[in-house]
Amino acid sequence: MALRFISLISCLLLFRASLMDVALSQKAYVVYLGDGLTDLDEGSVKSLHSSLLGQVVTSEIGAAAERLIHSYTKSFNGFAALLSEEEAEALSEMNEVVSVFPSERRELHTTRSWNFMGFPTTSYRSVFESDVVIGMLDTGIWPESDSFDDTGFAPPPARWRGACEANHNFTCNNKVIGARFYHLNGNISDDNIASPRDSDGHGTHTASTAAGRLVPNASLAGLAEGTARGGVPSARLAVYKVCWDGEGCSDIDLLAAFDDAIADGVDVISLSIGSPISRPYFSDAIAIGSFHATKQGILVSSSAGNNGPSRSTVANFAPWMLTVAASTIDRKFVSFVELGDGHVFQGTAINTDGADGKLYPLIYGANAPNKSSPGSASRFCSSGSLDGQRSKGKVIFCDSLSTGSGPLRAGAVAAIMETDDSNDVAYEFDLPVSVLSANDSAIVRRYINSTSHPTARVFKSKGLFDGEAPYVVSFSSRGPNPVTPNILKPDLTAPGVDILAAWSPISVDKSSVTYNIISGTSMACPHVSGLAAYVKSFHPKWSPAAIKSALITTAFTMSTTKNADAEFAYGAGHVNPLSAINPGLVYDVETSDYVKFLCGQGYTAGELRKVTGDSSQCTEKNNGTVLHLNYPTFALSVPRGKQFSVTYHRTVTNVGVAKSTYAVNMTTPLGVEISVDPAVLSFEEVLEKKSFVVKVWGKMKNDSVSAALVWTDGIHKVRSPIVVYPSD
Ligand SMILES: *[C@@H]1O[C@H](CO)[C@@H](O)[C@H](O)[C@H]1NC(C)=O
Ligand SMILES: *[C@@H]1O[C@H](CO)[C@@H](O)[C@H](O)[C@H]1NC(C)=O
Ligand SMILES: *[C@@H]1O[C@H](CO)[C@@H](O)[C@H](O)[C@H]1NC(C)=O
Numbered sequence: 018m019a020l021r022f023i024s025l026i027s028c029l030l031l032f033r034a035s036l037m038d039v040a041l042s043q044k045a046y047v048v049y050l051g052d053g054l055t056d057l058d059e060g061s062v063k064s065l066h067s068s069l070l071g072q073v074v075t076s077e078i079g080a081a082a083e084r085l086i087h088s089y090t091k092s093f094n095g096f097a098a099l100l101s102e103e104e105a106e107a108l109s110e111m112n113e114v115v116s117v118f119p120s121e122r123r124e125l126h127t128t129r130s131w132n133f134m135g136f137p138t139t140s141y142r143s144v145f146e147s148d149v150v151i152g153m154l155d156t157g158i159w160p161e162s163d164s165f166d167d168t169g170f171a172p173p174p175a176r177w178r179g180a181c182e183a184n185h186n187f188t189c190n191n192k193v194i195g196a197r198f199y200h201l202n203g204n205i206s207d208d209n210i211a212s213p214r215d216s217d218g219h220g221t222h223t224a225s226t227a228a229g230r231l232v233p234n235a236s237l238a239g240l241a242e243g244t245a246r247g248g249v250p251s252a253r254l255a256v257y258k259v260c261w262d263g264e265g266c267s268d269i270d271l272l273a274a275f276d277d278a279i280a281d282g283v284d285v286i287s288l289s290i291g292s293p294i295s296r297p298y299f300s301d302a303i304a305i306g307s308f309h310a311t312k313q314g315i316l317v318s319s320s321a322g323n324n325g326p327s328r329s330t331v332a333n334f335a336p337w338m339l340t341v342a343a344s345t346i347d348r349k350f351v352s353f354v355e356l357g358d359g360h361v362f363q364g365t366a367i368n369t370d371g372a373d374g375k376l377y378p379l380i381y382g383a384n385a386p387n388k389s390s391p392g393s394a395s396r397f398c399s400s401g402s403l404d405g406q407r408s409k410g411k412v413i414f415c416d417s418l419s420t421g422s423g424p425l426r427a428g429a430v431a432a433i434m435e436t437d438d439s440n441d442v443a444y445e446f447d448l449p450v451s452v453l454s455a456n457d458s459a460i461v462r463r464y465i466n467s468t469s470h471p472t473a474r475v476f477k478s479k480g481l482f483d484g485e486a487p488y489v490v491s492f493s494s495r496g497p498n499p500v501t502p503n504i505l506k507p508d509l510t511a512p513g514v515d516i517l518a519a520w521s522p523i524s525v526d527k528s529s530v531t532y533n534i535i536s537g538t539s540m541a542c543p544h545v546s547g548l549a550a551y552v553k554s555f556h557p558k559w560s561p562a563a564i565k566s567a568l569i570t571t572a573f574t575m576s577t578t579k580n581a582d583a584e585f586a587y588g589a590g591h592v593n594p595l596s597a598i599n600p601g602l603v604y605d606v607e608t609s610d611y612v613k614f615l616c617g618q619g620y621t622a623g624e625l626r627k628v629t630g631d632s633s634q635c636t637e638k639n640n641g642t643v644l645h646l647n648y649p650t651f652a653l654s655v656p657r658g659k660q661f662s663v664t665y666h667r668t669v670t671n672v673g674v675a676k677s678t679y680a681v682n683m684t685t686p687l688g689v690e691i692s693v694d695p696a697v698l699s700f701e702e703v704l705e706k707k708s709f710v711v712k713v714w715g716k717m718k719n720d721s722v723s724a725a726l727v728w729t730d731g732i733h734k735v736r737s738p739i740v741v742y743p744s745d
């Protein structure tokens with residue numbers, strides 16, 4: 018697949034646009050020029066950008082200089098500019114240019130969670146933890162939170178080159194050692210602050226999950242009470258605010274943040290941001306930024322997305338990224354409902370106050386329509402649909418899930434909502450709510466009909482033990498990989514459901530709280546970012562791929578009984594912090610291996626030379642099939658009913674005991690044959706590499722087949738899942 022200019026507008030629209038004011042048809046584009054910065058100073062790179070732009074921008078439309086929004090000059094080469102579609106197309110034809118794509122808007126996708134995954138406060142820690150810097154690309158941070166108190170912290174590591182753009186009243190400290198913000202195109206709207214300060218809450222939450230210090234007795238109004246902490250409480254944070262309230266996160270800002278974070282010297286980048294649209298690797302700002310980060314030894318840990326449970330929804334699937342799904346922990350929040358007839362139901366929700374334990378009259382939303390707003394569906398309790406007089410002081414039953422703004426506006430004291438989804442996440446609402454299953458809801462509806470004065474009460478939420486945890490939550494995006502079907506994504510799963518962490522007290526969503534409970538793969542990602550930093554603190558020289566391999570091959574295995582999508586839900590399984598620092602063997606990958614892989618994906622030598630900035634060649638010999646990329650997992654897509662037989666090459670590096678012998682142990686399900694040669698690997702030295710060949714053959718039936726290859730020396734278990742699945 019060639020790196021083509023991506024058009025969002027059809028020819029017809031293009032024709033119409035040319036009839037309108039030309040300025041209107043300009044929008045922000047990224048022009049990506051790859052690497053190749055080594056011989057150039059910043060000034061020369063910028064004048065190169067202006068000159069490229071000057072070749073396509075005609076003077077009657079506006080001077081080239083005015084169209085240049087930003088030059089990326091530190092870690093990779095490119096620029097952002099306001100362009101018409103024709104200009105973008107012209108640029109994409111130029112020799113120097115790898116790709117041109119419109120700047121897209123992206124979405125943002127404790128306490129208990131760490132103990133749950135076998136990582137107690139007392140866990141063994143490296144003295145180098147305080148040298149590790151995690152870069153957070155998010156909504157900023159609330160630096161005054163207790164989670165970011167720097168008492169006892171030494172000054173930043175000497176190699177740190179970042180900056181604190183201390184706008185307004187924002188100041189960094191020895192915990193939050195860097196902070197920048199990016200809003201390159203257009204003015205910052207009034208509900209946002211032109212500063213790294215977080216007015217949303219999301220960035221404060223993810224930063225404290227990755228690296229917040231220990232804060233005893235944290236809770237949301239008593240819920241989830243305990244010690245809040247991040248994965249690496251001694252590590253440093255560098256904040257890059259790229260997401261804005263009401264606007265999302267734009268590609269041109271994301272790339273500017275990558276450009277700086279790489280040059281500043283972060284060790285891990287945590288990115289809880291994505292897009293539901295999948296693109297070729299070098300027309301995707303996140304894939305581009307993370308490729309250059311990986312090339313500089315920085316692991317990018319990212320969220321899989323919240324578009325599950327449909328298949329092929331996974332985002333951030335480039336093989337150089339770590340892609341994290343979201344799963345439950347053993348605490349779930351329930352909200353009990355009691356009816357006047359004594360019936361009690363266990364619903365799901367986070368109520369910090371609950372109606373005060375009294376029974377209130379219960380009505381069905383359908384029976385209280387707002388007469389001034391005919392046609393609005395009061396049975397769903399949408400905002401404005403309910404009659405204030407009839408709803409005031411009552412509990413409203415609603416046929417679907419909503420924020421609760423309808424019942425709140427109508428003066429209700431609480432609401433009961435029906436959902437036919439899996440109901441596996443507890444959300445906060447505008448008033449006390451309990452969310453019930455379709456079956457329980459049917460009983461409530463019958464009760465309302467069967468009595469003249471129905472009543473109900475909704476209680477404050479409780480945290481209950483959930484013995485079925487962990488399982489991947491329904492919203493977590495699923496594989497297979499939409500662009501490279503033979504690379505397994507997501508890579509692994511981590512807690513992302515009902516997570517308590519620090520919050521911005523000026524958040525529009527939930528103001529005046531300093532710790533909040535929210536859910537998303539956004540919450541799972543910083544757990545793994547923190548653990549990547551944890552591994553890095555023990556093994557400062559490991560490559561991003563080695564750290565990634567350690568996290569993947571040591572993951573706790575998960576069961577298909579609660580996860581019908583198996584590896585497409587959880588990848589290799591649930592992250593296992595303590596084993597990840599001692600994996601025994603790692604599957605390492607160098608930049609040149611990614612280049613081989615990309616050759617095999619059809620990218621040309623010319624394109625790859627620009628991207629890598631070196632003399633990368635795509636020759637027949639160098640034409641790496643995806644099967645030989647040294648990935649720590651295996652995926653294979655095959656048409657139904659077809660015989661298949663493939664060979665994978667892999668190389669492991671000994672990072673355990675010098676003299677050690679690993680033997681292979683396979684779990685081979687029916688329908689697929691697997692052989693490994695050699696079946697025993699003997700090492701004499703640390704960092705010694707050994708290669709082996711894996712053959713997988715059989716006939717593709719209707720269902721996916723999961724197997725696993727485990728190298729074991731009796732102590733370590735280096736496990737790689739193998740998934741063979743029908744390609745349609
Ligand atoms: C800093 O400024 C913001 C916005 O102006 C304000 O909301 C916030 O309370 C201030 N924070 C502190 C700690 O002074
Ligand atoms: C942005 O702000 C500047 C200066 O306040 C103003 O002149 C300009 O009109 C604003 N632009 C937009 C698009 O609002
Ligand atoms: C913990 O916080 C709760 C409420 O937030 C408070 O009632 C309680 O006294 C605190 N406990 C300790 C030991 O500080």
Ligand SMILES: *[C@@H]1O[C@H](CO)[C@@H](O)[C@H](O)[C@H]1NC(C)=O
Pocket residue numbers: 387388389390400401402403404405426427428
């Ligand atoms: C009922 O509808 C009218 C007209 O849309 C609206 O002004 C009013 O706020 C609604 N009442 C409630 C309680 O939502």
Ligand SMILES: *[C@@H]1O[C@H](CO)[C@@H](O)[C@H](O)[C@H]1NC(C)=O
Pocket residue numbers: 454456
């Ligand atoms: C709901 O009720 C139906 C019919 O009684 C039953 O078959 C089904 O298993 C119930 N579902 C759940 C989730 O309990």
Ligand SMILES: *[C@@H]1O[C@H](CO)[C@@H](O)[C@H](O)[C@H]1NC(C)=O
Pocket residue numbers: 462463466
């Ligand atoms: C409740 O009663 C109404 C009319 O009396 C009827 O239309 C409706 O189907 C009944 N609902 C249930 C759940 O029984």
Ligand SMILES: *[C@@H]1O[C@H](CO)[C@@H](O)[C@H](O)[C@H]1NC(C)=O
Pocket residue numbers: 616617618619635636637640
């Ligand atoms: C590499 O392999 C791909 C896919 O088989 C093919 O499209 C491409 O032309 C090959 N390139 C070279 C340089 O051999």
Ligand SMILES: *[C@@H]1O[C@H](CO)[C@@H](O)[C@H](O)[C@H]1NC(C)=O
Pocket residue numbers: 682683684729
């Ligand atoms: C191989 O795997 C099986 C099943 O998982 C297990 O029972 C057995 O102990 C393993 N053998 C070795 C040598 O680890």
Ligand SMILES: *[C@@H]1O[C@H](CO)[C@@H](O)[C@H](O)[C@H]1NC(C)=O
Pocket residue numbers: 719
């Ligand atoms: C396999 O799938 C096809 C098409 O979805 C279906 O017609 C066939 O019955 C399935 N076979 C089995 C054994 O499930």
